[in-house]
Amino acid sequence: MSISDKVQKSMAQGSWIRRMFEEGASLKRQYGEENVFDLSLGNPEMEPPAEFREELKRLVEKPLPGMHRYMANAGYPETRAAVAEQLSLETGIKFTMNDVVMTCGAAGAMNVVLKTVLNKGDEVIIFAPFFPEYINYVDNHGGVTRIMPTDEQFMPKLDILETNIGAKTRAVLINSPNNPTGVVYSEGLLRQLGQLLREKEVQYGTQLFLISDEPYRRIIYDGLKYPFPLLHHPQSIIATSHSKDLALPGERIGYIAVNPECSQREELVNGLIYCNRTLGYVNASALMQRIVSRLQAVTVSVAEYQRKRDFLYGHLSEMGYSMVKPQGAFYLFPKTPLEDDVAFVRELQQWQVLAVPGSGFGSPGHMRISYCVNDRTLGGSLEGFRKAAEKVKGG
């Protein structure tokens, strides 16, 4: 065999999701790209903010000597300092550049964090529904994923969490605003979660990391102020990116920020820098580091995303879809009118509408709808959502 047993097995497990993507691609070939309403991808159609283009232009017109060379594996001091300054402003915690490591997006950030902290067999807790790559990331570094349930509002059930944290638990990984549900964890919930983690640290004599994957942090609605998970547990780490807030997912630019109050912070940060190197990322893109260091206070139009959310949430509610109204990110996660979410998503395909079955996120009976698309696609999808719902209700 040309590939490892493990990779083969995990590719085969993911293959029905791939099959659905292929079915979508085949629909596009059949009906033409513009006649298929693809709400299956978290790939924003919005362009980066004007400030991004200006910074890029400025650098291209007046290049700095050596600006494409290697730098320290942690990134440029000025970029790390800019991130630290903005985080200090937003959180009220005093970050310095020594708390920040620039990374190849949030995916790179998470792999670096997990590689750094996990011993073989250590458990990482995530909550369903979850971003399915988490399972791969944990497995890459010898860890074991444990999946915990959420309530009707997609909030972690802390009573169940409590009985499942044990001596092997190394980290709890959360994602607020959440992919795929769009919900934002409240300050109250985070406070209770932090308290629980510290109680368990005492009980087992362990360090329990709270890892916060927060690339949608800036994309929140209704005037909400982002409740930072880091405020509620000292042993905590942000793993995030500018893929969504600056609409740069293809450029792979993100960072890790360690809570300055974390115990053994220096050892931890040195470990992160070391693993950023040895996992083969080496450093985050030199050019992107220069640019984002000047764009820490800039975000794409959140009002635009809120408008899209309101549009789709309103229409789907009217059609009878049942869902939690999300306060962030750019996803809806309604219940599917059929219990079999894969069957319902196939039904939607009949109307040239593409969504992702909740089963792909560990929550069958739901589907993920991405609304980070243009208005024509959004509007065009409505008929399919209506027809598919009517048909399965009629049947």
Add this chain to the structure above:
Amino acid sequence: MSISDKVQKSMAQGSWIRRMFEEGASLKRQYGEENVFDLSLGNPEMEPPAEFREELKRLVEKPLPGMHRYMANAGYPETRAAVAEQLSLETGIKFTMNDVVMTCGAAGAMNVVLKTVLNKGDEVIIFAPFFPEYINYVDNHGGVTRIMPTDEQFMPKLDILETNIGAKTRAVLINSPNNPTGVVYSEGLLRQLGQLLREKEVQYGTQLFLISDEPYRRIIYDGLKYPFPLLHHPQSIIATSHSKDLALPGERIGYIAVNPECSQREELVNGLIYCNRTLGYVNASALMQRIVSRLQAVTVSVAEYQRKRDFLYGHLSEMGYSMVKPQGAFYLFPKTPLEDDVAFVRELQQWQVLAVPGSGFGSPGHMRISYCVNDRTLGGSLEGFRKAAEKVKGG
């Protein structure tokens, strides 16, 4: 402890190299950056070719819609096709875009390849002296590194290799032109190596991959034509980058190319694309992919590097240093006049000259000198090399 046992152990093992770097940094603080002759880093001071700046400018002035979005994990079809076309031209083998995966540099490429092909405990053979990160890369994915010797010309000893390939051997990883020695493997050697691998494949009923790490492929001297390892073994993979040939190490842009004659090629390429995603690289930088797709035939000034090689090789030879004259890359790897290479490198530091002990590459009694620096640094280092050699000979 905040970091894993394994990361802590491997950081501690590498710590003497780090200590030497720190001693270098402290010298720079003490004497001023311009008075320290740092030949310790493979970080080219040359700027990218003019064509790079033009392409970047063109894209910035006329941005393509969606040019910073996610694309397929393998990269843009046009970029993969451009790489395939250039490789076909250079090798005479017919590559298509389906044989190419764009990656986060050669380090990303190698991690993706190793993750894809290694089962736990599989052995990967490398030759000393070697780029020390190889050991981390193999270990990241559950493999075991086996280190084989080279001869006086730094060519693999095939007779010893032959007796060491066993049923657990999965791959032989080579690097020509070589870091740290600068030597280029001859066609004759590669032919014998390929033959040996196929004999062993038959003997053990295994697939033996030849992985060729070749970022210095274009940086070769004396009118040499690059002997492509891929021509001599069908089960072979290139893992490379544009860090050196386009002087873009900080931008992390490289690729994997699979020999089209490789058995189970499609499964292998699908595995590579999958691992590029699940290891958290996701995709190579969108912007860099666009640019390098138009620069496949462009290279930095090789004449300039050859001039630097001739300068330093000539002077060091005259001073009595003994070394193989390298035909590629931008390193010299002389024997140290003291058997204790660490002691000799410390001696050089007394003269504000920085080099890396051969022990860091698995070959004590040598040192690596990088000449990818400006002429002032190169010229300024000569006195230190002379004085240090005289002193230890005198002593």
